[in-house]
Every structure is written in C-alpha cells, then in structure tokens.
Amino acid sequence: MQVIDYKCPNCGSSMVFDSETGMLSCHSCGRKDDIEQFPDPLRENVFSEDEVVEYHCNSCGAIIMTESETSATVCSFCGAAVVLGDRLTGTLAPAKVIPFSISKEKAMDAFQKWCRNGRLTPNGFMTADRIKGITGLYVPFWLFELHNKIEVHGLGTKVRTYRRGDYQYTETQHFDVYRKIDLNYVQVPIDAAEKMNDELMDKLEPFPYDQLKSFKTAYLAGYIAEKYSYNDEELYPRAKEKVSAYINSSIQSAMSGYSTMSYTNKQIDTRLQHADYVLLPVWVVHYDYNKSEHTFAMNGQTGKVVGKPPISMAKVSAWFASITGASFISLKLIALMMGGGLW
Amino acid sequence: MKKRNILAILFFIAVYLAVPMEMSLASAELKTLIYDEAGLLNKEEYNELNVMANEYSAKRETDIIILTSTNDDNIDVMKMTEDFYDEKAPGYDKPNGNTVILTMDMRNRDFYLAGFYKGKEYLDEGRLNKINDKITPDLANGDYRLAFQKYIQTAYKYMGFRPGVNPDNILFNGWFQLAVSLGIGGIIVGTMAYRSGGRVTVNRQTYEDASTSGILERQDTYMRTTTTKRKIEKNNSGGSGGGGGGTTGGGHSHSGSRGSF
Numbered sequence A: 001m002q003v004i005d006y007k008c009p010n011c012g013s014s015m016v017f018d019s020e021t022g023m024l025s026c027h028s029c030g031r032k033d034d035i036e037q038f039p040d041p042l043r044e045n046v047f048s049e050d051e052v053v054e055y056h057c058n059s060c061g062a063i064i065m066t067e068s069e070t071s072a073t074v075c076s077f078c079g080a081a082v083v084l085g086d087r088l089t090g091t092l093a094p095a096k097v098i099p100f101s102i103s104k105e106k107a108m109d110a111f112q113k114w115c116r117n118g119r120l121t122p123n124g125f126m127t128a129d130r131i132k133g134i135t136g137l138y139v140p141f142w143l144f145e146l147h148n149k150i151e152v153h154g155l156g157t158k159v160r161t162y163r164r165g166d167y168q169y170t171e172t173q174h175f176d177v178y179r180k181i182d183l184n185y186v187q188v189p190i191d192a193a194e195k196m197n198d199e200l201m202d203k204l205e206p207f208p209y210d211q212l213k214s215f216k217t218a219y220l221a222g223y224i225a226e227k228y229s230y231n232d233e234e235l236y237p238r239a240k241e242k243v244s245a246y247i248n249s250s251i252q253s254a255m256s257g258y259s260t261m262s263y264t265n266k267q268i269d270t271r272l273q274h275a276d277y278v279l280l281p282v283w284v285v286h287y288d289y290n291k292s293e294h295t296f297a298m299n300g301q302t303g304k305v306v307g308k309p310p311i312s313m314a315k316v317s318a319w320f321a322s323i324t325g326a327s328f329i330s331l332k333l334i335a336l337m338m339g340g341g342l343w
Numbered sequence B: 001m002k003k004r005n006i007l008a009i010l011f012f013i014a015v016y017l018a019v020p021m022e023m024s025l026a027s028a029e030l031k032t033l034i035y036d037e038a039g040l041l042n043k044e045e046y047n048e049l050n051v052m053a054n055e056y057s058a059k060r061e062t063d064i065i066i067l068t069s070t071n072d073d074n075i076d077v078m079k080m081t082e083d084f085y086d087e088k089a090p091g092y093d094k095p096n097g098n099t100v101i102l103t104m105d106m107r108n109r110d111f112y113l114a115g116f117y118k119g120k121e122y123l124d125e126g127r128l129n130k131i132n133d134k135i136t137p138d139l140a141n142g143d144y145r146l147a148f149q150k151y152i153q154t155a156y157k158y159m160g161f162r163p164g165v166n167p168d169n170i171l172f173n174g175w176f177q178l179a180v181s182l183g184i185g186g187i188i189v190g191t192m193a194y195r196s197g198g199r200v201t202v203n204r205q206t207y208e209d210a211s212t213s214g215i216l217e218r219q220d221t222y223m224r225t226t227t228t229k230r231k232i233e234k235n236n237s238g239g240s241g242g243g244g245g246g247t248t249g250g251g252h253s254h255s256g257s258r259g260s261f
C-alpha cells in the first residue's frame, strides 16, 4: 500500500489535481472533489519500514519506473497519477504545498511568448517541435526562519566644502557610529533538490506564500514531485549566505547619512528558528536547439520564466549596430546643434 | 531579414560619418595661394601645399593664403599682412573678399595670422590664437612644410564650426563620438544578453519580518572636526599669442594673432 492513486468514485478513471479550480477532478466524467475535505490516504495508512524496491501501479499492475527522489509521478503504461506514499511520510512529510495555478497549456503558451519576446533569441528557436518535454514539478524547498541580532560600530564622516576668499575649505566631521539591529527573516526559500540548478531556482522567486496550503497528497496527483536531497541542517549554510547579503544592505541603510563609513566592528549573531519543508510548483521545459538542450523553469504560480536562451549573434550584431548607429547620429546632431560641423 | 539589412546600412553610414572625408582632387584651375618669397619650400612641397590650400579654400569659400618674406625693408609683420591684402586684393568670392593669411617675417622670425570678412567672422582672435599655438612648435623646429600644412588644415577645420563655439570641444571629435557610441551599444546589448535569462526580483525586504525587525539602538557620537584648505588656482586663459586685429590702410578690418619663433 505504498502507492496511492485517486480512482474516481463515479467512473473509476484516474483523477488529477486541476490547477484552474484547485480541485481534484476526473477528466472522464467531470467529477470534482474539494481537496481540503478529501480524506488524505497518508493519514490512514501506516507504511512498513522495509526498503521498498518496486512500486506497482494500482490500476494496471505495471512496475512504476522512478528515480529514487521521485515521490509522485504518472504510470508510464496507463497514465494513472500515482503518489509514492512512503516517500512523503515521517521526516519526508512536507508541511505545506503551493499548488499549481498555471495549467500545462497556459505554461506552454507563456513559454512560447517569452521566447518570441526574447530580443536576442534566434528566430527559429521557438517552434513547437523543439519542446522535448514540459513537466509540472513540485520542487522540494526548505523555508528558513532566521533571526539575526546585529551590533555594528563604525567611523563615519560628514564632509562639507566651502569657499572663502582664494581658498577652498574642506571641513570633515568625524563621528563614532553605533547601531543595534534586529533582522528577522521568515520563509527564506532554499531549494533542496539536487538536480535543480540553484541559480535558476533563486531567480524564480518570489513565490506567493499566501497560497501555501497544508500538505495533502491529492495536490500532487498528475504531477511529478520530488523528495528533498538535502535536509535543513545541510542547507543552513546556504540560507545564512543568502540572508547575509540582505543583512549587509540593511546595515548600510541603517548607517546612511554619512559621506564615508568604515566599519570597525560588525557582529552578526544568526539563529535558526525553524525550517519548514514545502513543495513549490515549477514548470520545467526542455528544449532542443542546435543539438544542445536548454532548460527553462517557470514559477507555477506567478508565471515568471527563467533560464538561459540561446543567443543569436546576428541579432546581437544587429542590435549593437543599430544602437551604436543611433547613438552616433544623435551625437552628431547634438554636435551640429552646438555649432559643430558634420565632419 | 530586411530590418537587419537596414540596420547594417545604418552602421556603415555611422562609420563613414566618423571618418573625415578624403577630398577628391579638384580638376579646376589652381590659384596661387602660397607666396613663398623667402623660399622656405622646395618645388614638390610647394605644389602639394598649394593644391591642398586650393581644395580647402573652395570648401570654406575663403582663400587660405601663406606669405613668406625675407622682409628686406624691415616692415612690421602685421603691416606687411595688411599691405599684402590691400595690394594683391585676394579673396575667394571677390577681390578683397574672404581670406585667411599666414604671414612669415623671416628677418625678425615673426609671424602673423589674419582673417578677413568670412575669415574674420569664423576665425576670430581666439581661434587664430589656437592655430598660433599649434604651429609655433613646428615653426621653431624649422619644419615649415608641416607647420603650413597644419595651418591650412586647422583653419579649414575651425571654419566648419559656428562662430563663438569652442572648435576643440571633444564632443565635436568624430572618433570620440564613435567611441562613445560603441560604448553605449556595447553596454546596452551586454545588459540585454545578461538579462535574457531572467533577473532576481527579490530584495532585502522580501523576506524581512517588518514587525519584529528594526533598529533597537543608535548612537552617533560627534568626535572632532578637521579642516583642510587649498588655494584656488586662478586659471586665466593666458594666451601665448598676442596681437589682435586691426584695419588695413584700404579700410578692411581683420582679426589677428601674432607670434614669433
């Protein structure tokens, strides 16, 4: 009973999560069930501790081929949505989930539009047959709450210059500056999937946290989900590094108003309050172009697209030439207006 | 793609504009614009400069003249210039018309630059002083050919600028304009390429819990004031070339700049 599936009580088809309505829905008969009210099979079942070697589809009996991180997938034989229960319980149980609000079709459209708008992407880049696959993926994240107690000492100067007679005076006032600051960061997301590119995932932010729901396996029906590869302890250094940039910029603004500032002592005491394990929705698109594969990701709630598209040298040259040419002609016109000749 | 061709053409026009046009040799008859009575130039140099002076004179509709003299009668170089203008009656448009003259007094090693009519309007004392500064070192070195060439080219170039503006303003320099344009193009396209992969759109406030974060204590303790002073350099435009203009015996007023070498 490690494999959970969602059979329609009316017609027996496999039900999936519908991003439009936020309900568990049946494509065959149109039945829709409210997930909030739906009894979660995870809570009713106790899984054996045994290492599971094979998962079998409840619908057709075929072996479900998965990677070791996968916690939800689709049966490759009959297409039924299946959730691997033992990979979502115990320490692997997500606290919350943000469900998809952008459907596969909308995601495809948005991707194509984004590529067409790419001013430097080659013209032939965006054709449908290049899409190798689009996957709705619930990516495991840890949301960190970090409290920071900060004490900073610095030497600041305020510089004033004025003229008296034939002399230019520079008056420098020196200050000893001290600040005690509390900076508490909540829900700082760090992606916990080994295979996802950290830089790409960082650019997907922000996720709308008001859409966070208590985790129910039914949200995963019809999508791919992964379990975390790194736990919160392992990712704590990354979280700390991420907020340290925010901290430094906050310190700077807290000590503003001076012409120069040199820090003599900076103490930052960071405490980890807690970290929540959540699943966040990401559309992943694989593209074939010029024999190399490009990966793009889209925030499954906001629709923000990230990823490095190929760059067309012809378009780069054209833009460069036209911007340079336009600047040059503008400069010439400015020179002409100022009284200069064309050459 | 059509649009791209247009862009490429624009680019070439831009490059073309940056490079000063090479004048094609005018086949028209040559005026004598160089009166080398002191014999400072050999035949070849003379011909080359005279052809050049003719071309540039036509472009600016102003005769660009060089007069060299051994000054046997020991006349002042400014007076010599004025007498030359009255007697020879040079001018591009008419006798005693638009003219610029460089007069060399080899006896006293003095020279004088004068502009008449359009030459006076476009080459005022300030601009003549600039030409003066440019040619003085070459004259002192005895490189008369080079000094004359610079005089002809600079007089031509400065007359391309509206009177009153600084002709040496770097904004008027074609290479400077081209370099700045290339820089702008590079920065903008570079930014576009950099941003093509998506940007980070969170900042330090995104995850900050504003209700519990903030400055708890602040101290700004004044310690001392230090003051330094610096003498302001009065940088008056000290012209090396003196002189100024005047009016010829024949009643033609002119701008002028005098120098020696």
Ligand SMILES: [Zn+2]
Residues within 6 Å of the ligand: A008, A009, A010, A011, A012, A013, A026, A027, A028, A029, A030, A031
């Ligand atoms: Zn059904």
Ligand SMILES: [Zn+2]
Residues within 6 Å of the ligand: A057, A058, A059, A060, A061, A062, A075, A076, A077, A078, A079, A080
């Ligand atoms: Zn199956």
